[in-house]
Amino acid sequence: MKNDIVKLSWFIVTYIVLTGFALVYLIPFIRSITASFMTWEQASRFPPEFFPNPFTLENYEKLFRLELFPRWILNSALYTGIIVFGNVILTSMAGYAFARLRFPGRDALFSVLLALLMIPGFVTLVPNYIIIYKLGLVDNILGLALLSIADVSSIFLMRQYYASFPSDLFEAARLDGCGPVKAFFYIAFPLGKPAIGAVAVYQFLGAWNAFLGPLVFLRTPENFTLPVGLSFAFQRSMWVEYTPIIAGSVLAAMPTLILFVTLNKYLIRGIVITGGKG
Amino acid sequence: MKKFFIFLHSYYDKAQTKEFIGGMLLILGAAFFNLVFGYFSAIFAVYLSFMKWDYIGPMEFVGFKNYEIVLRDLYRGIIGAPYLLTPFFTGFKNIIIYTLMVVPAQTFLALILAALANQRIRGAQFYKLAYFLPGTTCPVIISLIFIWLFMKKGFINYMIQFFAPGFAPDWLNDRNYLLPAIAIVAIWGTSGHFTVSFLAALQAIPRDLYEAAMLDGAGPIRRFIFITIPLLRPMIVYVVVMGVIGALQMFDLAWVMAGSSGGPGGSGYTIALDIYNEAFTRLRPGVAAAKSLFLFTIIFITTYLFQKRYGKVIR
Numbered sequence: 001m002k003n004d005i006v007k008l009s010w011f012i013v014t015y016i017v018l019t020g021f022a023l024v025y026l027i028p029f030i031r032s033i034t035a036s037f038m039t040w041e042q043a044s045r046f047p048p049e050f051f052p053n054p055f056t057l058e059n060y061e062k063l064f065r066l067e068l069f070p071r072w073i074l075n076s077a078l079y080t081g082i083i084v085f086g087n088v089i090l091t092s093m094a095g096y097a098f099a100r101l102r103f104p105g106r107d108a109l110f111s112v113l114l115a116l117l118m119i120p121g122f123v124t125l126v127p128n129y130i131i132i133y134k135l136g137l138v139d140n141i142l143g144l145a146l147l148s149i150a151d152v153s154s155i156f157l158m159r160q161y162y163a164s165f166p167s168d169l170f171e172a173a174r175l176d177g178c179g180p181v182k183a184f185f186y187i188a189f190p191l192g193k194p195a196i197g198a199v200a201v202y203q204f205l206g207a208w209n210a211f212l213g214p215l216v217f218l219r220t221p222e223n224f225t226l227p228v229g230l231s232f233a234f235q236r237s238m239w240v241e242y243t244p245i246i247a248g249s250v251l252a253a254m255p256t257l258i259l260f261v262t263l264n265k266y267l268i269r270g271i272v273i274t275g276g277k278g
Numbered sequence: 279m280k281k282f283f284i285f286l287h288s289y290y291d292k293a294q295t296k297e298f299i300g301g302m303l304l305i306l307g308a309a310f311f312n313l314v315f316g317y318f319s320a321i322f323a324v325y326l327s328f329m330k331w332d333y334i335g336p337m338e339f340v341g342f343k344n345y346e347i348v349l350r351d352l353y354r355g356i357i358g359a360p361y362l363l364t365p366f367f368t369g370f371k372n373i374i375i376y377t378l379m380v381v382p383a384q385t386f387l388a389l390i391l392a393a394l395a396n397q398r399i400r401g402a403q404f405y406k407l408a409y410f411l412p413g414t415t416c417p418v419i420i421s422l423i424f425i426w427l428f429m430k431k432g433f434i435n436y437m438i439q440f441f442a443p444g445f446a447p448d449w450l451n452d453r454n455y456l457l458p459a460i461a462i463v464a465i466w467g468t469s470g471h472f473t474v475s476f477l478a479a480l481q482a483i484p485r486d487l488y489e490a491a492m493l494d495g496a497g498p499i500r501r502f503i504f505i506t507i508p509l510l511r512p513m514i515v516y517v518v519v520m521g522v523i524g525a526l527q528m529f530d531l532a533w534v535m536a537g538s539s540g541g542p543g544g545s546g547y548t549i550a551l552d553i554y555n556e557a558f559t560r561l562r563p564g565v566a567a568a569k570s571l572f573l574f575t576i577i578f579i580t581t582y583l584f585q586k587r588y589g590k591v592i593r
Binding site: 006010011014015017018021022024025026028029031032035043044046047048089090091093094096097098101102103104106109112113116118119120121122123124125126127128129130131133146147149150152155179180181184205208209211212215216226227228230231234235242245246249252253256257259260261264267 | 419
C-alpha cells in the first residue's frame, strides 16, 4: 500500500518535470509563431499577450517588400541543395571504397581523413578564405559550398554502414565480373539508402543553419543566405519594429521544423550512429 | 598506339589493379576536397602564423611576433588593462566562464531529462520530440527570437517575476547579464540534443539490472546513482567533450546577441569573435592564424586531459 503511494507520487513528479521542460522547449516556438501575426505594438506589450489581436499579415508583407528576402531564401536553398547533393554522391562513394575495396594505403588514408575531425573550423577559416579568394570565388555560393561538400563525419557514417553488410554480397558481384565502380552504382548505392538518407538529412540541417561560412565568404547582401541575411537585417535595423524579424525567423525555421516533424525517427536514429554531431 | 590501349586494358582487367583504380576513382573527390580545405589549410594556418600580411602586399616573415602579440594581450589582461586593449584576453576569460556555465548545466539537464523520459510512460515520444526541436533549429534564428524574449519588458522577465519578484535585468544591455543570457540560450538550444544521445545510451542498458536492484529494495534515485550513472560514463564523457569543443568555439550566439564587438563592456566577446575580427576587420590574417592555433591548443589540451582522466571517447 505504501509502496503504491510512493510509486504514484514518483509518476506524478516525473510527468510534472517532463511536461514543465517540454513547455520550456516549446514555448519560444509557439510564442514566435503567434507573435509573427501580431502588430509590434501588441507583441511588445507587458504583460505579454498570447493571441494575435488584431490578426495581421503585415509582418510577412513587410518581409517580402524587401527585395532581398526572396533572394536569401533562394540562396539558402541553392547552397543547401549543392551541399546535400555533393555529400550524398562523394561520401557514399568514398565510404563504400573505404569499407569494401582492398587497395594499399586505404586504412592510412581513412585515418588521415578522420583526424580532420579534431581540427576546429576556426583554424582552417582564414587559409580557406585565402584559397577561395585566389580562386576568385569569394561572394559566390558555389565557392562557399566547395568547403563542405565532402564532410568527414558523413564519410565515416557511410563507411560504417557499408562495413556492416555481409561480404558475400559484394563477393558474388565480383565473381560475376562486376567491377568495383559498377558494383558501387548497381549494388552499393541502392543498398545504402538508409545511411544516405541520414547523411542527406544531417547535411540539410547543417547547410540550412550554417552561419560562419556564409558570413565570411559571402560579401554582398544579394548573395546572403537566410541566417546571414536576417542577422544583417537586424543589425542594420531595417524595420522599426521587431516583428518582421520574428516573422522572418519563423519562415527560416520552417523547413527544418517540417523536416523534423516528418523525419524525426530518422534523425534520432542518425544521432545514435554519428554520436550526435549536429 | 593500339598496343598501348590493349596493354592498358589488360592491366585494368586484372582484379587487383581494377580494385585499386576503382577505389582511387571513388575516393578521389572526397579525399581531394578534404586534403585541400582541411590539411593544406591547417598547414597553411601554421605557416601564416609566422607571417605579417594584409592580404594584398607581399608576406613578411616575422618569426614568433604574432604569438608575442597574443601573449602580450593575455599578459596585459591579467594585470588588468581595459578590454579594448586586450580583446583576446577578454574573449578568453568570457569563453572560459561561458563553458563553465554551459557544459555542466547542459550535461546535467540532459541526463536528468533522459532518465525521466526513459521510464515506461505514455507520451515518451512526444517529450523526445519537444526536447530535440531546438537542436535542429538554426542558432542565429534562436538568438534572434531570444533577443526579443530577453528584452527589458519581454517574456522572460515576465516569467521570472513569478519566481523572483523584482528581478528584472535588462539582460542584453547589462554587462553583468549578457554572458549568462547567451549561456541560457545555449543550454536551451543544446541540452535537448544531448538528451537524445543519453536516451540512446540508456536504451542499451539491460532492464534486468534495474529489476534486480528493485528486488533488493533500491529506490529510483539510488538506482539512478548506482546503476545508470556508472553505466553511462562513456556517454557522459562524450557529451562533456563535445560540449566543451562546441562551447569554446561559440560564435553564432555571441555575434547575434552581443554584436561583433561583444556588446556592453565587451562582456559578450569570445575568442571566436576575436579571430573573426582579427582576420576580417583588423585585416591581420597572421595574428588571426596564431590566435586560432591557440584556440586549437586549448581545445586539444582540455579534451585530452579530460579523456585521460575519465576515459576515452569512442567514436
